Amino acid sequence: MVYLTRVEHFNAAHRLHNPDWSAEQNDAVFGKCANANWHGHNFELFVTIKGQPDPQTGFIFDAKKLSAIVRERIVDKVDHRNLNLDVPFMQGKLCSIENFVIAIWKELEPALPAQVSLHCLKLIETPRIYVEYYGE
Amino acid sequence: MVYLTRVEHFNAAHRLHNPDWSAEQNDAVFGKCANANWHGHNFELFVTIKGQPDPQTGFIFDAKKLSAIVRERIVDKVDHRNLNLDVPFMQGKLCSIENFVIAIWKELEPALPAQVSLHCLKLIETPRIYVEYYGE
Amino acid sequence: MVYLTRVEHFNAAHRLHNPDWSAEQNDAVFGKCANANWHGHNFELFVTIKGQPDPQTGFIFDAKKLSAIVRERIVDKVDHRNLNLDVPFMQGKLCSIENFVIAIWKELEPALPAQVSLHCLKLIETPRIYVEYYGE
Amino acid sequence: MVYLTRVEHFNAAHRLHNPDWSAEQNDAVFGKCANANWHGHNFELFVTIKGQPDPQTGFIFDAKKLSAIVRERIVDKVDHRNLNLDVPFMQGKLCSIENFVIAIWKELEPALPAQVSLHCLKLIETPRIYVEYYGE
Amino acid sequence: MVYLTRVEHFNAAHRLHNPDWSAEQNDAVFGKCANANWHGHNFELFVTIKGQPDPQTGFIFDAKKLSAIVRERIVDKVDHRNLNLDVPFMQGKLCSIENFVIAIWKELEPALPAQVSLHCLKLIETPRIYVEYYGE
Amino acid sequence: MVYLTRVEHFNAAHRLHNPDWSAEQNDAVFGKCANANWHGHNFELFVTIKGQPDPQTGFIFDAKKLSAIVRERIVDKVDHRNLNLDVPFMQGKLCSIENFVIAIWKELEPALPAQVSLHCLKLIETPRIYVEYYGE
Numbered sequence: 082m083v084y085l086t087r088v089e090h091f092n093a094a095h096r097l098h099n100p101d102w103s104a105e106q107n108d109a110v111f112g113k114c115a116n117a118n119w120h121g122h123n124f125e126l127f128v129t130i131k132g133q134p135d136p137q138t139g140f141i142f143d144a145k146k147l148s149a150i151v152r153e154r155i156v157d158k159v160d161h162r163n164l165n166l167d168v169p170f171m172q173g174k175l176c177s178i179e180n181f182v183i184a185i186w187k188e189l190e191p192a193l194p195a196q197v198s199l200h201c202l203k204l205i206e207t208p209r210i211y212v213e214y215y216g217e
Numbered sequence: 218m219v220y221l222t223r224v225e226h227f228n229a230a231h232r233l234h235n236p237d238w239s240a241e242q243n244d245a246v247f248g249k250c251a252n253a254n255w256h257g258h259n260f261e262l263f264v265t266i267k268g269q270p271d272p273q274t275g276f277i278f279d280a281k282k283l284s285a286i287v288r289e290r291i292v293d294k295v296d297h298r299n300l301n302l303d304v305p306f307m308q309g310k311l312c313s314i315e316n317f318v319i320a321i322w323k324e325l326e327p328a329l330p331a332q333v334s335l336h337c338l339k340l341i342e343t344p345r346i347y348v349e350y351y352g353e
Numbered sequence: 354m355v356y357l358t359r360v361e362h363f364n365a366a367h368r369l370h371n372p373d374w375s376a377e378q379n380d381a382v383f384g385k386c387a388n389a390n391w392h393g394h395n396f397e398l399f400v401t402i403k404g405q406p407d408p409q410t411g412f413i414f415d416a417k418k419l420s421a422i423v424r425e426r427i428v429d430k431v432d433h434r435n436l437n438l439d440v441p442f443m444q445g446k447l448c449s450i451e452n453f454v455i456a457i458w459k460e461l462e463p464a465l466p467a468q469v470s471l472h473c474l475k476l477i478e479t480p481r482i483y484v485e486y487y488g489e
Numbered sequence: 490m491v492y493l494t495r496v497e498h499f500n501a502a503h504r505l506h507n508p509d510w511s512a513e514q515n516d517a518v519f520g521k522c523a524n525a526n527w528h529g530h531n532f533e534l535f536v537t538i539k540g541q542p543d544p545q546t547g548f549i550f551d552a553k554k555l556s557a558i559v560r561e562r563i564v565d566k567v568d569h570r571n572l573n574l575d576v577p578f579m580q581g582k583l584c585s586i587e588n589f590v591i592a593i594w595k596e597l598e599p600a601l602p603a604q605v606s607l608h609c610l611k612l613i614e615t616p617r618i619y620v621e622y623y624g625e
Numbered sequence: 626m627v628y629l630t631r632v633e634h635f636n637a638a639h640r641l642h643n644p645d646w647s648a649e650q651n652d653a654v655f656g657k658c659a660n661a662n663w664h665g666h667n668f669e670l671f672v673t674i675k676g677q678p679d680p681q682t683g684f685i686f687d688a689k690k691l692s693a694i695v696r697e698r699i700v701d702k703v704d705h706r707n708l709n710l711d712v713p714f715m716q717g718k719l720c721s722i723e724n725f726v727i728a729i730w731k732e733l734e735p736a737l738p739a740q741v742s743l744h745c746l747k748l749i750e751t752p753r754i755y756v757e758y759y760g761e
Numbered sequence: 762m763v764y765l766t767r768v769e770h771f772n773a774a775h776r777l778h779n780p781d782w783s784a785e786q787n788d789a790v791f792g793k794c795a796n797a798n799w800h801g802h803n804f805e806l807f808v809t810i811k812g813q814p815d816p817q818t819g820f821i822f823d824a825k826k827l828s829a830i831v832r833e834r835i836v837d838k839v840d841h842r843n844l845n846l847d848v849p850f851m852q853g854k855l856c857s858i859e860n861f862v863i864a865i866w867k868e869l870e871p872a873l874p875a876q877v878s879l880h881c882l883k884l885i886e887t888p889r890i891y892v893e894y895y896g897e
Contacts, residue, residue, distance in 0.1 A: 083587045084621040092343065094230040094255040099409060110410060112417070118299035119230040121257005123343055129621075137507060138518060139585025144618050145520070163254035177411025179355045207228065207259055210416050213356040213401075219859045220893040235681060246682060248689070265893075273779060274790060275857025280890050281792070313683025315627045346688050349628040349673075364887065366774040366799040371545060382546060384553070390843035391774040393801005395887055435798035449547025451491045479772065479803055482552050485492040485537075500751065502638040502663040526707035527638040529665005531751055571662035615636065615667055643817060654818060656825070721819025723763045754824050757764040757809075 084200055086129040087147045091160035094121040095176045098165070119163065126155065127203035128189065132196055142197045154192050155185055178206050182214045190216065220336055222265040223283045227296035230257040231312045234301070255299065262291065263339035264325065268332055278333045290328050291321055314342050318350045326352065356472055358401040359419045363432035366393040367448045370437070391435065398427065399475035400461065404468055414469045426464050427457055450478045454486045462488065492608055494537040495555045499568035502529040503584045506573070527571065534563065535611035536597065540604055550605045562600050563593055586614050590622045598624065628744055630673040631691045635704035638665040639720045642709070663707065670699065671747035672733065676740055686741045698736050699729055722750050726758045734760065764880055766809040767827045771840035774801040775856045778845070799843065806835065807883035808869065812876055822877045834872050835865055858886050862894045870896065 096119050097111040107115040114120065128151050132141035159168055165176050170188050174180045182204045190199045205211040232255050233247040243251040250256070264287050268277035295304055301312050306324050310316045318340045326335045341347040368391050369383040379387040386392070400423050404413035431440055437448050442460050446452045454476045462471045477483040504527050505519040515523040522528070536559050540549035567576055573584050578596050582588045590612045598607045613619040640663050641655040651659040658664070672695050676685035703712055709720050714732050718724045726748045734743045749755040776799050777791040787795040794800070808831050812821035839848055845856050850868050854860045862884045870879045885891040 082623070082625065083590065084623075085587065086619050086621070088617040090344065092256055092258050094257040097411070101409075110415075113297035116297050116299070116303070118302045119255050119257065120228055120297040120299070121230040121255065122228050123259045134585065134587040134591070136583075137509075139505070139583035139588045141587055143518075148617075161249035161252050161256040163252070163256070166254045167252070175408075175411035177406065179357065179406040179413055180411045182355065183406070208226065209360040209420075211358050213358070215354070215356075217354065218895070218897065219862065220895075221859065222891050222893070224889040233683070237681075246687075270857065270859040270863070272855075273781075275777065275855035275860045277859055279790075284889075311680075311683035313678065315629065315678040315685055316683045318627065319678070345632040345692075347630050349630070351626070351628075353626065362888065364800055364802050366801040369547070373545075382551075385841035388841050388843070388847070390846045391799050391801065392772055392841040392843070393774040393799065394772050395803045433793035433796050433800040435796070435800070438798045439796070447544075447547035449542065451493065451542040451549055452547045454491065455542070480770065481496040481556075483494050485494070487490070487492075489490065498752065500664055500666050502665040521705035524705050524707070524711070526710045527663050527665065528636055528705040528707070529638040529663065530636050531667045569657035569660050569664040571660070571664070574662045575660070616634065641819070645817075654823075719816075719819035721814065723765065723814040723821055724819045726763065727814070753768040753828075755766050757766070759762070759764075761762065 082131050083134060083141050084129050084131045085141050085144060085147070085197075086127050087144050087151065089126045089128070089148065089151050089156050090123065091126070091156050092121060092123045093159050093162050093164050094119040095164035096120065097176060099175060119165075122206050124159075125205040126151070126185070127201075127205075128199070129201040129203070130193065130197040131200045132198065135196075142194065150192050151189065154188050158188075178204055178210070178212045182212050186214055186216055218267050219270060219277050220265050220267045221277050221280060221283070221333075222263050223280050223287065225262045225264070225284065225287050225292050226259065227262070227292050228257060228259045229295050229298050229300050230255040231300035232256065233312060235311060255301075258342050260295075261341040262287070262321070263337075263341075264335070265337040265339070266329065266333040267336045268334065271332075278330065286328050287325065290324050294324075314340055314346070314348045318348050322350055322352055354403050355406060355413050356401050356403045357413050357416060357419070357469075358399050359416050359423065361398045361400070361420065361423050361428050362395065363398070363428050364393060364395045365431050365434050365436050366391040367436035368392065369447070369449060371447060391437075394478050396431075397477040398423070398457070399473075399477075400471070401473040401475070402465065402469040403472040404470065407468075414466065422464050423461065426460050430460075450476055450482070450484045454484050458486055458488055490539050491542060491549050492537050492539045493549050493552060493555070493605075494535050495552050495559065497534045497536070497556065497559050497564050498531065499534070499564050500529060500531045501567050501570050501572050502527040503572035504528065505584060507583060527573075530614050532567075533613040534559070534593070535609075535613075536607070537609040537611070538601065538605040539608045540606065543604075550602065558600050559597065562596050566596075586612055586618070586620045590620050594622055594624055626675050627678060627685050628673050628675045629685050629688060629691070629741075630671050631688050631695065633670045633672070633692065633695050633700050634667065635670070635700050636665060636667045637703050637706050637708050638663040639708035640664065641719070641721060643719060663709075666750050668703075669749040670695070670729070671745075671749075672743070673745040673747070674737065674741040675744045676742065679740075686738065694736050695733065698732050702732075722748055722754070722756045726756050730758055730760055762811050763814060763821050764809050764811045765821050765824060765827070765877075766807050767824050767831065769806045769808070769828065769831050769836050770803065771806070771836050772801060772803045773839050773842050773844050774799040775844035776800065777856060779855060799845075802886050804839075805885040806831070806865070807881075807885075808879070809881040809883070810873065810877040811880045812878065815876075822874065830872050831869065834868050838868075858884055858890070858892045862892050866894055866896055 097114040170184050203213045233250040339349045369386040475485045505522040578592050611621045641658040714728050747757045777794040850864050883893045
């Protein structure tokens with residue numbers, strides 16, 4: 082079993098905001114991340130799949146095809162967008178990176194071919210903060 | 218003459234938008250950077266000053282004090298903000314990184330002490346795009 | 354279960370030295386790392402916690418609060434210090450990064466709130482050497 | 490149990506090529522990676538071992554000795570070489586990074602001392618593609 | 626005057642070889658860089674242009690268009706290629722990074738639009754070696 | 762004229778301390794950098810030379826030979842040392858990075874061969890602080 086990771090980049094705006102709370106409560110909990118006019122990040126998404134190398138190609142899966150799937154399913158929907166307003170799969174969700182990485186998993190996992198399985202998503206939000214998710 | 222660089226980090230939302238143009242014209246020129254709901258970045262700001270080392274301290278200027286000035290004058294005004302809507306010194310300007318780095322220079326240069334001069338600002342917008350400005 | 358990592362930076366002096374050995378034996382085993390006048394490093398500490406996102410905040414734990422705990426419990430005690438001489442929780446221990454990361458775990462783990470658990474500490478000593486510890 | 494990682498660098502030429510296929514079939518599957526005149530990479534190899542810190546040294550294993558083993562067994566055989574033509578342990582294998590990392594494991598694992606075990610190899614091929622292998 | 630830098634990535638095989646010398650002489654001067662079966666690198670090319678921001682766009686030049694020019698003129702001709710054998714603009718030249726960066730300048734400079742000028746090319750060959758060229 | 766940069770790594774202990782001042786004055790000016798028991802850093806030294814490519818080699822100067830000179834003249838004298846106590850060329854100097862980079866220039870410049878000249882030294886002390894020196 083070999084693990085293959087492909088890294089993709091996108092940038093987006095978002096804010097942390099609980100619609101059930103007052104503005105004061107949002108500010109108290111989320112601080113400047115609750116800014117009504119949004120803020121944003123350069124995100125790096127690490128997609129790790131696992132599988133057996135194919136004897137004909139040496140690949141567990143072609144990294145270029147993996148990139149194409151991640152771009153079609155995720156990057157094209159979030160790059161240069163507002164995660165709270167523009168991204169269908171984040172509607173109705175609190176836009177933390179924890180919830181975002183789980184939502185990305187749900188979008189991406191069904192799109193992968195049968196010979197590999199999605200092992201881990203790592204999502205870097207700032208040079209000092211990132212999350213990882215293993216699907217459960 | 219020694220050059221000292223201090224790096225500061227912030228993240229912000231912005232969009233590229235010329236108010237004299239139609240939405241179609243903005244889209245044609247700026248593409249997804251014109252997204253009406255904003256996008257954002259992790260910015261890295263490199264502030265380079267030059268001067269002679271002080272015989273008493275070995276410093277051209279204390280890097281901690283330089284950091285405090287950059288934070289007070291720049292980072293506190295732009296971090297987790299919308300550059301188009303929330304930042305007084307960007308009002309009425311097209312929010313490109315070229316215009317942004319020039320505007321930062323104008324805010325920062327008068328705040329530096331007489332014994333050093335501001336040499337260069339480098340502003341990284343994405344891992345593949347940055348600008349530099351030398352004040353003229 | 355989502356894993357959240359916060360990265361903190363500090364720099365410190367240390368040396369590798371076994372007090373039960375002669376200077377020659379220390380030199381033979383530890384080489385230039387045994388230098389009597391110390392050497393030092395910029396350390397990067399990656400603190401990874403795991404937990405369930407809170408439905409009210411989307412957080413498994415606020416990364417800013419995690420940073421504050423790591424700074425209070427660890428960074429403030431080791432930054433710009435001599436690990437052998439100045440750090441209470443390293444007293445009587447051979448100051449390798451293996452022993453250091455275990456000692457950091459013991460200081461940090463009890464300070465975390467009940468809703469999360471400490472998953473991994475990663476401590477980078479040089480661009481080419483790092484350790485990881487999972488608590489057992 | 491502590492995990493210690495040492496990073497080594499090398500650069501090499503290679504190509505992806507299945508000798509059972511026509512040139513057209515190789516081009517169709519491997520694209521520009523099949524270029525008959527080769528291409529190349531700067532590789533970063535992360536070698537992670539695990540073990541208990543020795544009470545006398547604080548080390549699970551001396552990182553300098555680990556580096557020496559990796560250089561002798563791997564780096565000296567692949568650095569500034571053609572992986573397809575010059576490397577004995579890649580002969581007869583399709584030269585993907587998946588097959589390469591498995592072959593490195595087989596070369597390196599028997600050379601490690603009994604007090605540690607090889608935990609993981611991570612091999613970075615480009616800034617956006619890497620593989621990991623845990624020995625099974 | 627603002628300086629804008631766009632970074633592009635490619636990887637390629639090459640060797641250092643002076644055809645006027647014997648194999649022994651090539652080995653003596655170039656060492657393992659003369660390997661007859663080639664070696665290779667991941668290259669990073671930093672293209673820095675300078676100009677005045679356009680009042681209508683805030684750009685000195687659209688970074689996406691700059692990227693397209695660099696890809697068409699340079700990256701498409703060198704990526705996954707053998708610099709000695711496959712690249713027309715390196716024919717008959719000793720394939721050092723010094724000669725390579727000068728040759729890239731000659732290919733790229735005429736392709737830039739009149740409103741900007743090419744300021745600097747920086748070409749990273751390994752994490753520890755790079756060259757810069759300013760056109761004269 | 763081409764500029765060639767070679768990067769070297771070392772780590773060392775130091776402190777900021779003016780012997781003409783009281784401990785209180787040193788603390789007031791240098792803060793935790795004055796810690797009597799030292800602190801330390803991983804330093805990265807970027808050595809940039811300039812010259813014309815030699816028609817026989819394509820080199821302005823062999824990067825391996827440049828590395829050997831920098832290691833012999835600088836790295837071997839400072840790596841795993843105490844800059845204040847162990848380094849002859851820092852004796853009697855306030856150990857700031859400004860003074861350190863000037864002292865490195867004086868050691869290194871006379872050791873370079875006539876066909877190149879030393880253009881710039883860049884010394885990174887932390888991920889957020891570095892100095893550059895051009896010899897005057």
